[in-house]
Amino acid sequence: MYHTEGVDAIATIxxxxxxxxxxxxxxxxxxxxxxxxxNNEPYAVLxxxxxxKKVKDRVDLTSLSSEVTA
Structure with missing residues (x-):
């Protein structure tokens, strides 16, 4: 199971x-x-x-994306 904190809804593709x-x-x-x-797995967040914009101001998304692909 995966953690869904801050997400109040789930939708499929x-x-x-x-x-x-x-x-x-x-x-x-x-x-x-x-x-x-x-396929019943977390894929993205809308x-x-x-x-x-607030998240982007607080977090360096560029560094996060390189961590995920590593």
Whole structure:
């Protein structure tokens, strides 16, 4: 099992394709991310733009991405 703290909703890739606008509206209203799953595994997180900018200001995402691919 994986940790989903800060994520109040989970959607599949298929749901993301079919319900993109609804999922984006949910993220914008709640300011919480939506965990996107592929084959029942965490794949990505859909998050509000303002929240993303705050995270980006606090965390060097470039260094994180190189750690993940290493």
């Amino acid at each position: 298929t749901e993301l394709r079919a319900e993109t606008s609804e999922l984006i509206d949910h993220v914008r209203k709640t300011k919480n991310g939506i965990l996107i799953q592929k 998050m509000d733009w303002e929240v993303y």
